[in-house]
Amino acid sequence: MIDETFIHTTPDDPLIEPIIDGLFAEYRARYGDYFGEQEEEPLGLYTPPDGAFIVLLRHETPIAMGAFKRYNVTTAELKRIWTHGSMRRQGLAQKVLLELERLARLQGYEALFLTTGFRQPEAVRLYLSQGYQPQFDLSIDPERYSQPPFDGRLPFTKTLFDQPARSHYEKSRAV
Known part of the structure; x- marks a missing residue:
């Protein structure tokens, strides 16, 4: 049996430095x-109650990761979903994605937003296979999105619930 576990951490955790370096x-x-140059984001963006930063460990070695932060009141933005190059094609990114979705639901988010780069066809396939809705035209060559007026990012959205989540007020009134 494969020994895999998720840990909750932050991007500055020394344990995960190799996987962060691999991503960049x-x-x-x-x-x-x-x-x-990408601006460094405050680490607190990826901690509860508004976010999460998870790393999948196999035999205590970081092999995949992902995070989310608040995008708006009802939506979390997924970030940094990545699998170590030697560990790909094992469904690890999907595991990370499903765990992020589960955590976002637990934190009360109703929807997810993410972007991936125009040169990441495997990420596009993953998000489409998991029910994410492209906010761009799939029939256009992705390289076209690297030219003005586009910014190279391919956005996706996903609703986390079949129907809108009831407000805290509505939930308390139903009891």
């Missing part, structure tokens, strides 16, 4: 300086 090395390899 891959971004550089795929995009060069297309997206320019």
Whole structure:
């Protein structure tokens, strides 16, 4: 049996430094300086009650990760979903995605938003296979989204509930 477990952490955890470095090395390899220097985000964005940062460990070694932060009152924004290159094609990104969805529901989010880069066809396939709705035209060559007026990001959305979640007030009145 494979020993896998999720941990909740922050992007500055020394344990996960190799996987964070791998993520950004891959971004550089795929995009060069297309997206320019990325601003560092406050680490608190990825902690409850508004966010989460999870890492999948196999035999105590980080192999995949993902996070979310508040996008708006009802929507979480997924970020940093990534699997170590040597561990791909095992369904690990899907495991991370499903765990992020579960955590977002627990935190009361009703929907998810995410973007992926125009040179990440495997990410596009993953999100489509999991019911995410593209907010761009799939019939257009993704490289076109790297040209103005686009910014290179391919946005997706997903509703987490079949019907809108009831407000806290409505829930308390139903009891």
